[in-house]
Amino acid sequence: MKKFALTADQIKPLATGRGGCIATDRITVDGRPVGYMVREPSTRQHDSGWCFMAGDETQDYMDDPSHHGIYDVNTIANYSPDITSLLDAPPCSAFERDAATGKLVAVMYEAPLE
Known part of the structure; x- marks a missing residue:
């Protein structure tokens, strides 16, 4: 059972x-701020398309489905x-937290690998 930071x-x-979104445990359990957010196109009702990460997750971490969950965007x-x-x-947007300013800034959207 996960113990959430909030x-x-x-x-x-x-x-x-x-609607709903995907977020990693680095945010919801460890309490880290969103460091990277990407909006994928979605055709599912109630799916915002947003995915939120702290930005320091490794590929191995992301490959383990137990490290993320579906949440309300709120x-x-x-x-x-x-x-x-x-x-x-809009879909196909991405933002990353700038290390110098601490603000989320637009970055190049990269489609996920199939």
């Missing part, structure tokens, strides 16, 4: 009604409120 009563309505916004202004970006 409890249910700490989740506030910051980005409601935006939940992840509570871990990193600065993502809320970027959530309307």
Whole structure:
């Protein structure tokens, strides 16, 4: 059973009604801020297309499905409120936290490997 960094009563309505997303345990369990976010095209209802990572996950970490889960976008916004202004970006958008400024900035979108 995962022990989340935020409890249910700490989740506030910051980005409601935006559907589901994928996020890694580096955010939800370890409490790290979102360091990389990418929006994939989606045809599934209630799937926002967003995937959120801390940005320091290795490929081995990402290959293990136990290290991520499906969450409401609002939940992840509570871990990193600065993502809320970027959530309307279209599919095929990506943002990375700039090490110098600490701000999320647009980066080149790379389609996932099939």
